[in-house]
Amino acid sequence: MTEPVTGVGVVGAGVISEQYLQTLSGAPGVDVRFVADRDPERARARAQEFDVPAWGTYDDLLADSTVDLVVNLTVPQAHAEVSVAALESGRHVWSEKPLATTLEDARAVLSAAETADRRVGVAPDTFLGTGLQTGLAAIRDGRVGRPRSASCAFQYGGPDIWHPSPEFLFAEGGGPVLDVGPYHVTALVQVFGPVRRVTARGVTTRRRRRVETGPRAGTEFDVEVPTHVTALYEFADGSVADAVFSFDAPVQRMVLEVAGTEGGVRLVDPNQFTGTTSLVAFDGSEEPLEPRGAAVDGRGAGVVDIARSLHDGTPHRASGELALHVLEVLLATERSVADGSSVEITSTVAAADLLPADATPAEAVTV
Ligand SMILES: NC(=O)c1ccc[n+]([C@@H]2O[C@H](COP(=O)([O-])OP(=O)(O)OC[C@H]3O[C@@H](n4cnc5c(N)ncnc54)[C@H](O)[C@@H]3O)[C@@H](O)[C@H]2O)c1
Structure with missing residues (x-):
């Protein structure tokens, strides 16, 4: 029986994408299917380094129907725009921190997620x-x-x-x-x-x-x-x-x-x-x-937690509301x-549940 997985597309093939791709390449329940960057050569090099089958521009990524979740590793000044575009195209989003650079933009990301009924998770996942x-x-x-x-x-x-x-x-x-x-x-x-x-x-x-x-x-x-x-x-x-x-x-x-x-x-x-x-x-x-225990020790742990939570129907921990x-x-x-x-401070949020003490990367994850 094949294990169902969450198809991941990474946008932003800069410094931190290397750590993410190292984690996500071996992580349970996720499969990286696309690397995008506004510099296509950078996207190609990173994709080939990690045997990711497709690369190109962010528009190309959004046109790829095998991508369920966008991992946004662009610079903070682009985070909100890139995340909103992913949500409006029906994808879940994991964003590097910060969620946005203004509260107005941050609220727009959460509102786009609510409208599309998609998840938003945000670093840090440490x-x-x-x-x-x-x-x-x-x-x-x-x-x-x-x-x-x-x-x-x-x-x-x-x-x-x-x-x-x-x-x-x-x-x-x-x-x-x-x-x-x-x-x-x-x-x-x-x-x-x-x-x-x-x-x-x-x-x-x-x-x-x-x-x-x-x-x-x-x-x-x-x-x-x-x-x-x-x-x-x-x-x-x-x-x-x-x-x-x-x-x-x-x-x-x-x-x-x-x-x-x-x-x-x-x-x-x-x-x-x-x-x-x-x-x-x-x-x-x-x-x-x-x-x-921890499910995964590396940047991308929050992506794995979203995939797991989509399967369980439970909240993911590094949530948009926390961010x-x-x-x-x-x-x-x-x-x-x-x-x-x-x-x-006007907003409020509860602390997230701990992972199960026996959390292990071997557990199956699905969307
Ligand atoms: N570098 C680190 O050690 C580190 C650690 C933790 C978190 N982060 C976070 O990760 C994010 C990225 O950092 P980095 O160091 O990898 O930056 P970087 O400048 O090395 O890479 C960013 C990449 O995003 C691309 N990009 C920017 N805007 C884009 C857009 N609109 N569409 C498509 N591609 C776009 C750039 O071309 C570049 O390749 C930041 O939010 C940063 O805070 C970085």
Whole structure:
């Protein structure tokens, strides 16, 4: 008996498409059938690298009736338009973060999904990985008592060091808040529930930066966004978290720590799927935790979760509603930096269910 699968079309054959295609090529219940890019040569090269049978423009992808779900790996500034086109053509969508660069566009994506009765899932899907699932399970099992506070940092020298076309990460819609903030705010919402107020301050340390790697190395460009931001998040349940998001830090720090009434937990870097999770007692002693199951440890885990949920008829976890709340929080972070205010958050969302503890990639998935 052949296993039914969700046919996947990838649009955006840039840097991150390699990781996605690695995961999705071996993942259960999905079959990559098309790679599209506005640069057709780039689409061809990526498709051939992973034995994907078809490639071309995004219009070509949308004309391919074997594609059920579009994986949108374009730049943030194109996310909403590309996702809406997929939904209007009757496809489900997985989008890289952020869902959109404005709340208006984000709501338009969710509304197109509702009209078409299709699913929208949005990165990050790292919270579906073994690392965060292990830490979240410990918290939900009461191992730290009631969680009350968190400290987060995602700080390093910036993507101009490693990305061959980093300009979009320093333009409106990019910056450390929208680029790396989604990892932490998504994880925090899984711990504390929705955010109710944001206060943040920040600076743009260098107004011009330079591409440091690849064929365009040496090209200078303008910086449009704050590149070092410190934020204070207040949650509806009264808990608080501090966060640093920075492309300006010579000292790299990737921190996600949660403290509760009975102790704390040192979680993995929420940009990663795996890593060591430890319970930390008030005397500072640490106890590493046994890793918990995850369906897939790699970018694309959320695509596999949508395919599984279409089969089960259950909600998928990295949902459009979660991404909308996270985007509102991150845009509020930028607004607070710009005008010095504290910004109230109007949207709300519940934390997603954990994956089953025995989740395994071997399970069958279908549409
Ligand atoms: N690079 C990373 O390590 C990384 C990690 C996690 C998430 N992401 C996210 O993935 C997305 C893509 O990042 P990237 O680093 O791969 O960028 P990239 O610039 O390397 O690739 C983007 C690709 O999308 C194509 N594209 C842009 N607009 C298009 C459109 N309208 N139609 C068709 N193709 C279009 C471009 O030609 C390019 O090939 C971003 O949202 C980013 O935040 C990137």
